[in-house]
Amino acid sequence: MSSIMNMEVHNWGLHVENVDIGTVTASSVFLVGDNESFVLSSFFDTPPEAAALGAIVPLSG
Amino acid sequence: MQKRTSSVNHVKLNGLTFSGTFTIGDTQQANPKARGIAMQKEGATFQNDDGIYFDNYSLFHRQANWPENGVSVQKNTFHHADTIQVNNINIIGVTQAAIFQIGSLEQVRGEARIKHFRRYLDGSAHTNLPDS
Numbered sequence: 001m002s003s004i005m006n007m008e009v010h011n012w013g014l015h016v017e018n019v020d021i022g023t024v025t026a027s028s029v030f031l032v033g034d035n036e037s038f039v040l041s042s043f044f045d046t047p048p049e050a051a052a053l054g055a056i057v058p059l060s061g
Numbered sequence: 062m063q064k065r066t067s068s069v070n071h072v073k074l075n076g077l078t079f080s081g082t083f084t085i086g087d088t089q090q091a092n093p094k095a096r097g098i099a100m101q102k103e104g105a106t107f108q109n110d111d112g113i114y115f116d117n118y119s120l121f122h123r124q125a126n127w128p129e130n131g132v133s134v135q136k137n138t139f140h141h142a143d144t145i146q147v148n149n150i151n152i153i154g155v156t157q158a159a160i161f162q163i164g165s166l167e168q169v170r171g172e173a174r175i176k177h178f179r180r181y182l183d184g185s186a187h188t189n190l191p192d193s
Contacts, residue, residue: 005134011065013142023154024081024161027093027171032147033067034165041125043174 062138064165069147072163074155081155084162091169095158096121099177120176 024030026042064087077083080095098113115121155161158173 005132007134007136009136009138011138011140011142015146017148019147019150019152021150021152023156024152024159025154025157025173026175027095027158027173029160029162029166029169029171030152030155031160031166032069032145032150032163033087034062034064034145035169036062036167037169039127039170041127041172043120043123043125044177045120045175046177047179049179 062136063140065140065142066144067147067163067165068144069150069163071149073151074161075152076154076156078154078156080158082160082162083155084160084166085164087164088162088166090167091160091171093158093160093169093171094173096174097157097176099175101177101179103179103181118176121174125172 021030026044027040028042029038029040074083079097080093082091082093096115098115098118100111100113152161157175158171160166160169160171
């Protein structure tokens with residue numbers, strides 16, 4: 001017996017007033033429309049000193 | 062699948078750079094690809110050839126972890142309104158194999174690889190060594 005999944009999608013009205021985006025980057029997509037499939041891959045390498053965790057400047061003392 | 066109409070009243074896009082795409086209309090297939098090396102250099106003097114090549118870094122060679130084809134699904138879509146309405150879009154930048162599209166987009170397969178490192182005057186950079 002074949003077990004194909006069935007899915008039903010109802011797209012009701014879609015009305016967006018405002019979209020504010022910084023940047024769409026490194027194989028990303030911002031789409032106003034319909035789509036069938038997305039396959040996206042991204043590699044990013046940055047040196048450890050670029051990731052400053054915690055306070056860089058002492059906040060007191 | 063029946064595609065809806067996309068209607069956008071106002072768009073403001075500041076920068077479209079490095080293989081970024083902005084499309085108005087429908088697309089069947091898109092395969093964007095981008096690779097880049099970003100170097101921050103102490104005492105910023107740059108020559109034509111800094112001796113930096115994609116081939117020297119494993120990031121540009123290693124195999125991407127693409128998802129396997131999933132189980133096929135029988136999908137039925139019902140559009141109860143034939144337009145997607147957006148009044149205003151404001152974007153600063155679209156870059157590095159990114160897509161901003163108004164309209165339907167059937168299939169996308171995109172890949173981006175970015176390597177970032179710093180090079181110091183005393184040569185103490187460790188992360189710019191080949192294959193790091």
